[in-house]
Amino acid sequence: MQGPAIFMDISLEDQAQELRKYFKSLGAEISEEKSPKGIEDDLHKIVGVCDVCLKETNENEIEAILNSIVSIMVSIPLERGENLIVAFSQRLGKSPGPKVGLIALQSLWRLYNNLEANSPLRYHVYYHVIELAARVGAVKDVFSGVEHLKKEFSSCPPSNEQMQKLYRLLHQVLKDHNSELASKVMIELLGTYTDENASYAREDAIKCIVTALADPNTFLLDPLLSLKPVRFLEGELIYDLLTIFVSEKLSSYLTFYENHKEFVQSQGLNHEQNVKKMRILSFMQMAESNPEITFDEMITELQIDEKNVEAFIIEVLKTKLVRARMDQAARTVRVTSTMHRTFGPAQWQQLRSVLLAWRANVHQAHESMKSVAAAQLEYTAQQQKA
Known part of the structure; x- marks a missing residue:
């Protein structure tokens, strides 16, 4: 998904007033007059009612209105940008139906791509992009893998807690459609824990193991045992099951299953x-x-x-x-x-x-080649003397 924000050939203040009039005409509770507090307050008022246009039937009109809002957002300094971005993203996330949802996703994706690379607001937009993409079945268009995700945020890395929240969301939306990628995301999540807080990652560790075991394309499970949160599960049934898949034979699994059928089923396996x-x-x-x-x-x-x-x-x-x-x-x-x-x-x-x-x-091959080269040089020298 791509596309630049669309800018109108009028001032931001006039553009905001046109948006106010448009939303007023749709019955939204908003004044047509410009805010005396400036364009930022105008934008807050507009974002507060922007979801009204999502009920319209003209998809081109919806797209144009949302892109106009995005164009204002990326053109002004946002002192209270985080609240504004979250509010806009949340309202677009309630888009009724897949077609309108896809339009909203494209507008949100434009906002993300037009924010400065070092802006901490990009994280908040991206999180809601993933939420909305999951609703309209377009996650693969905005997320291609963990390494690409890291590059996206290399200029302004989110906090450890923020990345954990994002990884959990990604795992949730991927696990039923791409178990291999979901497993990679969960492993990345577990890698964010340290010795100090690994004991708090129990639920994430269990999800990681279950996802890996359930993935029909994941066979090399040994690396999971080195993850700190997984090691904290030692002594529990899920850890015992993992060790069977890592190093034991079919007979061991069948014995485990006979003794713990309900546990295996409770994990969704x-x-x-x-x-x-x-x-x-x-x-x-x-x-x-x-x-x-x-x-x-x-x-x-x-x-x-x-x-x-x-x-x-x-x-x-x-x-x-x-x-x-x-x-x-x-x-x-x-x-x-x-x-x-x-x-x-x-x-x-x-x-x-x-x-x-x-x-x-x-x-040995190198020494042999040296011998061959030396013999060739000696032969050439002899021929020249002759």
Whole structure:
């Protein structure tokens, strides 16, 4: 969404008076006369009744009126700007219907983009932009990811509390439509807590875990255990469930579910989806230490019917977490590489060994090339002497 504010070829005071007359004609409780206190007071009066135009049927007229209000807002110094911005945003947020709501969103988005990059008011506008975008189904048009969001506020970073509030809102509006992005937002939220206040983030931490477990595309869950608010949940059932998904096998999950069915259901988690994810995670764990896995091993370990083994293997390969070839005749899967479910000291040691071997090979290749180059130079010198 984009577009500059629209400016009329008349003074701000005259523009404000025209808006007063327009809203008066719609039956709004506002005087047609200019305020003796100046343009800022005019704007406060106009914002107080601006939602009256949202009931009109002429969408072009609604857009023109809202853009006129925005053009005045970005043209004057706002000493009490925060209250004015919040009031304007809240009234636009009550837009009746998706079409009018989208027009209101576009006007609010123009306001956001026309405020100075270092203005603290941009945060307040953006928060209400997300609220309204969620109502009209346009969140993807105004939010593309956490990194982009950080760049948007790099010139004037909001307070930690403000960002926590925004991350919670984003998680709420994303969780039912984009669980992967919602999970990233929640992880970012948990990262804003420190050792001092991590214990107060219990609800956020639980939401983060549940979102990650429920996301069908999230398999590497080990990083969650390093988040301070998540560590404060140690000893609770949600933490135990997370550790199962991080490092244990399907059998552990099934045992947990048998003992805590009501808990799993109370978190809004789907048992069948959990089993599906745990099968893939368990297969990854098998692949870490077994370059060749038989169908019989999968049937036993993953509790899959024989008729479903090949379909399961294809599903695993689609995730790109494991690279392998299936040999139907030999009833085996030959693994070439796999992602690690956890990355602890053992994995770091393995990576170190791989890098050392790579460095040694590069050094050997370099020395070989030096020898070849020296021999070539010697041969050339001999030819010249001859």
